[in-house]
């Protein structure tokens with residue numbers, strides 16, 4: 001499907017949201033992603049296609065994606081994205097993925113977002129607020145520094161119990177300090193057999209937490225995972 005770039009909004013630090021108009025109504029579930037093709041002059045080896053979670057809620061007129069820009073060695077794709085002008089056209093795939101809410105409204109949920117991995121939760125929390133649906137959710141957000149904290153307005157509006165943990169805070173930071181870990185996740189609340197733990201973020205981080213949580217006794221089918229590739233080698 002063809003989409004038309006409308007505008008972008010700087011969220012914080014190197015993070016921005018890009019809004020697009022769709023040629024016809026697009027149906028998706030909060031938490032799903034698309035492949036976005038951006039043709040541009042002289043693409044590098046990383047090419048002209050990327051997967052992005054839709055950070056918009058399915059109720060919004062425009063669809064959006066939110067991404068982080070590397071301080072150095074950023075791709076030609078991201079440079080082209082940053083220089084989009086209103087009216088330019090791109091192509092998206094159909095929305096896909098199962099990083100979505102479970103059908104049973106009473107299922108206890110733990111949401112864990114690592115940095116830019118906040119995007120599917122932004123969509124899900126916006127949607128829950130819009131439809132006034134209440135779910136038992138606890139959320140943990142991990143960032144490197146305060147500059148990476150985004151969508152606080154959406155989180156606050158959702159009234160979901162959220163802990164933000166910063167690994168390299170400034171002196172002004174008065175909150176939790178540290179990195180996302182299985183201890184922090186399991187410390188939020190003792191998961192029952194029904195609890196689902198959703199984790200989204202850079203691939204090495206998600207893999208690390210997956211391994212540690214399984215070691216701590218969490219069953220494979222209690223984990224719902226969204227791996228973002230190309231955001232670093234290790235965790």
Ligand SMILES: Cc1cc2nc3c(=O)[nH]c(=O)nc-3n(C[C@H](O)[C@H](O)[C@H](O)COP(=O)(O)OP(=O)(O)OC[C@H]3O[C@@H](n4cnc5c(N)ncnc54)[C@H](O)[C@@H]3O)c2cc1C
Pocket residue numbers: 033045046050051052053054065066067068069070072073074075077078097116119120226227228229230231232
């Ligand atoms: C299901 C799914 C959902 C996703 N959702 C999102 C989302 O909502 N938001 C989002 O931002 N991303 C998302 N991603 C990841 C996205 O598709 C890109 O992989 C990511 O944004 C990195 O983009 P980039 O390759 O243009 O690198 P850049 O962002 O430009 O750079 C990232 C890093 O790559 C390093 N790098 C340098 N050279 C190379 C090289 N040759 N190959 C690889 N890396 C190199 C850079 O040093 C830099 O640190 C998602 C991925 C999946 C699979």
